[in-house]
Amino acid sequence: MIKEKISSQEIIDLVASKASVSKRAAEEFLKVMIASIEEALMAGEVVKIKNFGTFKLLWNEPRKSVNVQTGEEIKINGYYKVGFVPDAVLKEQVNEPFAHLEPVELDGEIKKNELIDEADLVSDPLRLFNEQASEIKNLISEIQALSANSNVIAEEEKKIQKTEVENEIINEIPQNTQELIDGSNEEDLDLVDIEEPVKTEPSHSPLKSSFENTIDDKEQPLEKTTDNEEQTIENTDSKLLSELPSTPYLANIHSTKKKKVWLWVLIIIAIVSGLGVGSYIFYPPAKEFSAQTFANCQYSIAKVTENISISDMINSVSKWFTPAPKPVSKAVTIVIPKDTNELDSINQTLPVDSLQVLFETPRVYTDFIASERITPGNRLTIISKRYYGSKDFWVYIFEANKERISNPDNIAVGTLIRIPKLDKRLIDTANPRCLEKAKELHDIYIR
Amino acid sequence: MPIPDIILNLNCFTIHEKIAYESMNNKELIASMALKMNAPKSVVAVLLETTVATCTELLIDAKTIGFQSFGNFEVRKKDERLSVHPSTQVRTLIPPKLVVNFKQSNILKDKLKDLPHHD
Numbered sequence: 001m002i003k004e005k006i007s008s009q010e011i012i013d014l015v016a017s018k019a020s021v022s023k024r025a026a027e028e029f030l031k032v033m034i035a036s037i038e039e040a041l042m043a044g045e046v047v048k049i050k051n052f053g054t055f056k057l058l059w060n061e062p063r064k065s066v067n068v069q070t071g072e073e074i075k076i077n078g079y080y081k082v083g084f085v086p087d088a089v090l091k092e093q094v095n096e097p098f099a100h101l102e103p104v105e106l107d108g109e110i111k112k113n114e115l116i117d118e119a120d121l122v123s124d125p126l127r128l129f130n131e132q133a134s135e136i137k138n139l140i141s142e143i144q145a146l147s148a149n150s151n152v153i154a155e156e157e158k159k160i161q162k163t164e165v166e167n168e169i170i171n172e173i174p175q176n177t178q179e180l181i182d183g184s185n186e187e188d189l190d191l192v193d194i195e196e197p198v199k200t201e202p203s204h205s206p207l208k209s210s211f212e213n214t215i216d217d218k219e220q221p222l223e224k225t226t227d228n229e230e231q232t233i234e235n236t237d238s239k240l241l242s243e244l245p246s247t248p249y250l251a252n253i254h255s256t257k258k259k260k261v262w263l264w265v266l267i268i269i270a271i272v273s274g275l276g277v278g279s280y281i282f283y284p285p286a287k288e289f290s291a292q293t294f295a296n297c298q299y300s301i302a303k304v305t306e307n308i309s310i311s312d313m314i315n316s317v318s319k320w321f322t323p324a325p326k327p328v329s330k331a332v333t334i335v336i337p338k339d340t341n342e343l344d345s346i347n348q349t350l351p352v353d354s355l356q357v358l359f360e361t362p363r364v365y366t367d368f369i370a371s372e373r374i375t376p377g378n379r380l381t382i383i384s385k386r387y388y389g390s391k392d393f394w395v396y397i398f399e400a401n402k403e404r405i406s407n408p409d410n411i412a413v414g415t416l417i418r419i420p421k422l423d424k425r426l427i428d429t430a431n432p433r434c435l436e437k438a439k440e441l442h443d444i445y446i447r
Numbered sequence: 448m449p450i451p452d453i454i455l456n457l458n459c460f461t462i463h464e465k466i467a468y469e470s471m472n473n474k475e476l477i478a479s480m481a482l483k484m485n486a487p488k489s490v491v492a493v494l495l496e497t498t499v500a501t502c503t504e505l506l507i508d509a510k511t512i513g514f515q516s517f518g519n520f521e522v523r524k525k526d527e528r529l530s531v532h533p534s535t536q537v538r539t540l541i542p543p544k545l546v547v548n549f550k551q552s553n554i555l556k557d558k559l560k561d562l563p564h565h566d
Contacts, residue, residue, distance in 0.1 A: 053547070106538040
């Protein structure tokens, strides 16, 4: 930086020409100005000049020093000196070349990266969840296409919804389900077997276990641990299809004990479907979830029927017979809050996801507000600050002009860049997520 | 009611004196200059504004301004530095910046030397 010293004479000339006054007048003015300031300072005053700064006397305390040559101690008397604090306006104007720089927290940056990683980890299971949901949806459509009684399923679903209030209808539903089982018993079971590896989402297992618990409690022959049940399912899956006798099976369902079980099952189904319907009505994006719960219901119906049939077969096998009943009410209450929690978490994450979707959709730049020619000292950050209100959004200008800019840190002077029109949600300076996203992009383009 | 009036006046007077003693703002500077120059305040105000603008421009161009008998204004570059927050231990990289620095001239220094310390 070459420092050129301007004397007071030059200042006088400049002021004279600018204010269109004679040089003598300007000279007199400057002299008076300095004299006035000095005078005021001498009187112990603080002198403030608008847009320039403040002059103030600062007291330097007396101190002892040592003569370097002789080693003699000398006392330096206390004295005043004139201190100058530049005004904010002057400060800003002088610091213009470095105005785009900002303090960087070095440790903080690492923490931020960690946070981003965590966010990714959180969103990963969600993505898996969605993928599973779509897979299950496909399977349901296959089932409906395969089974001849697809209409019956729909009817049943409708009626289950009604049972939320009317308990009388409960008696009808077993008949419907009988029809369902009657017609598509084998097919359903077959498909359930295929579904099993796919179904890994969390809402499934608590539901299943709750059903099993209710069965455990209400039905004597079914009193056994869930582990054993699953084992039996695995062991006898292949046998089931061939060995299932249809008539005794129906007879079993007609028995009063079974009816009680069905009552419990239906209440739970009603609650779950009620939740699903509620979420469907109050929150349209929960479509997928309700579809899932519907799938769960179907699956659990199939599962229960399966369990009953297995229980018939296993009645004779006494070694699996273990008395370990849990209180039904507890099991049920555990399941329901879990479901609602899940709904809540989905509801909470979805609005955030809409912004995430906005972030992740590839940006296409078609509309442009203006165009700028790069001049020496001009930077994308400065342009961004001017057009979008924050220098962090320079990344979008860079994206829109990628073919013209090879290195965002060093753009050739004279390059014409276009300023894209951006979605207001993307450049919301009040939203920390927008800034975070911009910083993320910044890291991508700079490193 | 003469007594309250006197009290009020006295109060006003003392408050005004106190403020005037502590600081001299732009207006007061212009007023004192106008008195010395025998010129209207508006002219002085315009001249002061022009001077400030000129000085600012010169400083932006990184030039040093020397007022004889008063001092030098110059722009200094403060290099980037690493600061550590004493309690949180967060290290922050402070970017470089340009600041205006004023150094009094020896003439002014000598004038101030004889000023007795009062505090």
